[in-house]
Amino acid sequence: MTMAMTEPQVDKGFIDVRNIGVTFGANDNKVVAVENASIHVQPGEFVSLIGPSGCGKSTLLSIVAGFQKPTQGEAAVDGKAITKPGSDRGVVFQQYSLFPWLSVRKNVEFGLKMAGVEQSKRNVTARSLLDLAGLLSFENHYPDQLSGGMKQRIGIVRALATSPQVLLMDEPFGALDTQTRVVMQEILTNIWQQFKISVLFITHDIEESIFLSDRIYVMTARPGRIKAEIKVPLPRPRRAEMTDTPEFMNLVQELKGLIREESLAAMAPEIRDRGLSGFGMKVGPKGVGEIF
Amino acid sequence: MGTVSSAKVIAMPSMEQRPEPAKEVAAEATAKASPALPDLPAPALDPIPTTVSLRKVVRGLLAKITRDRFVAALLGGISIAALFLFWYFGTKYQLEFYIRFKNVPTPYEVYQQLTQVGLSNKYLYNIAISVRRILMGFAIAIAIGVPLGLAIGKYRRVSDFFMPVVEILRPIPAIAWVPMSIMLWPNNEASIVFITFIGAFFPILLNTIHGVHSLDGVLIRAGRCLGAGEGRLLWNVILPGSLPHIFTGLAVGMGVAWVSLIAAEMISGQFGVGYFTWEAYSLVNYPAIVLGMITIGVLGLACSGIIRMVGVLMMPWLAFAPGSKR
Numbered sequence: 001m002t003m004a005m006t007e008p009q010v011d012k013g014f015i016d017v018r019n020i021g022v023t024f025g026a027n028d029n030k031v032v033a034v035e036n037a038s039i040h041v042q043p044g045e046f047v048s049l050i051g052p053s054g055c056g057k058s059t060l061l062s063i064v065a066g067f068q069k070p071t072q073g074e075a076a077v078d079g080k081a082i083t084k085p086g087s088d089r090g091v092v093f094q095q096y097s098l099f100p101w102l103s104v105r106k107n108v109e110f111g112l113k114m115a116g117v118e119q120s121k122r123n124v125t126a127r128s129l130l131d132l133a134g135l136l137s138f139e140n141h142y143p144d145q146l147s148g149g150m151k152q153r154i155g156i157v158r159a160l161a162t163s164p165q166v167l168l169m170d171e172p173f174g175a176l177d178t179q180t181r182v183v184m185q186e187i188l189t190n191i192w193q194q195f196k197i198s199v200l201f202i203t204h205d206i207e208e209s210i211f212l213s214d215r216i217y218v219m220t221a222r223p224g225r226i227k228a229e230i231k232v233p234l235p236r237p238r239r240a241e242m243t244d245t246p247e248f249m250n251l252v253q254e255l256k257g258l259i260r261e262e263s264l265a266a267m268a269p270e271i272r273d274r275g276l277s278g279f280g281m282k283v284g285p286k287g288v289g290e291i292f
Numbered sequence: 293m294g295t296v297s298s299a300k301v302i303a304m305p306s307m308e309q310r311p312e313p314a315k316e317v318a319a320e321a322t323a324k325a326s327p328a329l330p331d332l333p334a335p336a337l338d339p340i341p342t343t344v345s346l347r348k349v350v351r352g353l354l355a356k357i358t359r360d361r362f363v364a365a366l367l368g369g370i371s372i373a374a375l376f377l378f379w380y381f382g383t384k385y386q387l388e389f390y391i392r393f394k395n396v397p398t399p400y401e402v403y404q405q406l407t408q409v410g411l412s413n414k415y416l417y418n419i420a421i422s423v424r425r426i427l428m429g430f431a432i433a434i435a436i437g438v439p440l441g442l443a444i445g446k447y448r449r450v451s452d453f454f455m456p457v458v459e460i461l462r463p464i465p466a467i468a469w470v471p472m473s474i475m476l477w478p479n480n481e482a483s484i485v486f487i488t489f490i491g492a493f494f495p496i497l498l499n500t501i502h503g504v505h506s507l508d509g510v511l512i513r514a515g516r517c518l519g520a521g522e523g524r525l526l527w528n529v530i531l532p533g534s535l536p537h538i539f540t541g542l543a544v545g546m547g548v549a550w551v552s553l554i555a556a557e558m559i560s561g562q563f564g565v566g567y568f569t570w571e572a573y574s575l576v577n578y579p580a581i582v583l584g585m586i587t588i589g590v591l592g593l594a595c596s597g598i599i600r601m602v603g604v605l606m607m608p609w610l611a612f613a614p615g616s617k618r
Contacts (some may be wrong), residue, residue: 049314065517087519097514101609110528111518144612162519 006166011043012078013165013198013212015064022059025137032223033059035152036073039199039217039226041166046189050255052263056224057202061170064200065091071130076116077166087111090159096151098143104154105139111162129157134190137202166198173208182240185211189238193249206255210248211238218258221265228258309538325459397579403587404577419587420565422553425481426595429488430549437493437545441500443528445534451501458497466491466552470559484556491552492545499541502535536610539603546599550592565591 022034036057039045049057062068063075066085075082077089085091098107110125117125130136133153135146143151152172159167173181185208192199203209209216210232218228232251234242242248370531376399383398397405409415444451444458466487477483507530515529557566569584604610 017563055427065513067513067516085513085517087517089517091509091517093514095508095510097508097510098512099514099529099532101535101607110515110520114519114521114524114528142609144609144614160517175427 011196013041013043014074014078015039015198015200016077016079016247017043017064017073017075017165019058020063020075021059022056022068023071024048024065030102034070035223035225037219037224037226038073039200041200043165043198044196046192046199046201046212046214047202048213049219050203050206050209050216051219051224051227052221052258052259052265053204055219055221055262057219058170059224061168061200061202064166065089065168070279087115087162088164088166090162090164090167092152092155092159092167092169092172094174096143096148096155096175098151098154100143102140103140104135104146106159107143108161110158115162125161129155132194133157133187134153144219147180148176149184152176152184153187156188160191160195160197164197166200167192167195169199169201171202171204173205174203181205181208186238186240188212189236193237206252206259207243208236210251210255216255218255219262227262227283230255323575332452350579353423381485386543395578397582401579402582405577405583409580409583415568418563418568419591422542422557422565423591425485425488425553425557425564426546429485429553430492430546432485432489433492433496433544433545433549437541438497438500441497441538441541442504442534444497445501445504446526446530458494462494464496466548467559469557470556473556474560480560480562484553484561487556488553492549495545496538496541499537499544500534503537503541504530506537507533535607537549537606539599545595546595547592550588554588 017039020034020037021032022074024031024033037056037060039047039049039060051057059068059148063070064077064082066082067091082089098104098258101109104112105123105126108129109122112122112125117130127136127139130139131198133156135150135153136145138150143154155172156167156169173184176184184257189212199212201209201212216230216232217226218230220227230251234245313394320421363485379396380399382393383396384392387393440454444454469487469490473483473486474480477486511529511533512525520528553564554566554569557564558570561567561570565584565587569581572578572580572584
């Protein structure tokens, strides 16, 4: 998996994460969140990171974003070591992170303003991005006037406004309802193809990761390690109908198997045993309450 | 405020007292308020600009008188009237039931007092002096309280350094500062402004700190990964994000500032509304006491009204915030 690093890099946006380890706390309270994880994203590639909750996938992303420093290992984008957050890496968060006091357009302009771009240029860029997101008519609204899907679309184009090389997305559609999610996934693939940007996408939704990605990393339960790397051979552009094809279904089955083992491993041993035995409830001498 | 209130009218058409003319008004209001309403399709604009007629303006005003507002105004009017009646009858029949109305001036006497002194330079000068003291003390409290609050809220070391002192000084009421203040400052004026400042300072400081602490961390992370450095983060994210709490601090601070000012003026003052009231008591001019009290009430009300208005103007987004009643 690390062999890919020797490949020639033409475009920008190469994420290289090597042997990352993250531990929280010290001595007796030490918790190993991530252990020896190595991932990479080629320029223009769409890569998902999937795993049970609490497996450290968000920790990996926040290391690439620069919010957090790893205990071991190194992370770099285009050969440059990551030390702090920066506008070369756009981030889309799970929670809505638009500034409620700024209009939609001013939100999209924010990164450009920080970069010292003059007002008239900011305006043009922001408006064209909002047009792309289909939200130009809402440019003067405040975020609180919009639905969750709209907010997340603005969150995506806001992250793209400073022309970053990579886009980091931390379960961006996790808070949306299923119908909106599906639409958002298609919008995202369109945007991704237009910008030819590298994407690192965190999710726990198997179908979502297959539909969007070129490649998927599966993480183990804590301590998080890379358990498997799966290529998604489905052709582009992806369409909603593809989710019914046998190739898609097979991938879903494969990933489900991998994830299920880890989800069970992440649970308490008593529950895990019951889970593996198909929840054939065995009630102990003191009743069901005993296991808790 | 205009567009917001007309948006409310649209939202409750059943509340309209005159449904027939209100429809037209609502259509006009939609055209005006359309940027504020996400769910409405863009209204087709009238190609011929309609002239503003007096009738339409009157209709527009009438449409805003919903039953809800009417009831609210009615209840408010009744409660104020009841207060006046209590005062009127109390003084008219000189009631005595534990509290004594014997020496309390009647509303008419107070009104006479107002017409006598109301135009006198002395009364107006006293008001001007008090307002100036409030403005100075309050402005200094904002100038120190908000930046310090942002710094304490943002940086742990600044907090470690300042908070012990804040916690020691905070429980001391501004009035208790009066003797010290007279010793401390070279003249009377400065010491009264200082006491007013003390009254406003702590509510502003603590609410600013609270505002920074309650700011959603994801907004700070978003600001940082959009390229904001420390200074710009403070100015562009943390300050606007804390504004709602800062304004709470300003409103509370303004109230405490008035309390402190009046007390200081009564104790050590020359001039000012508090001095006016206390002097009236010393001179056994009872109507002037009540006039002084009412003046203080009106001035305090006006000051908090101004703060609320500035808040609405500076934070238009709050009208759409979840749970907003505005």
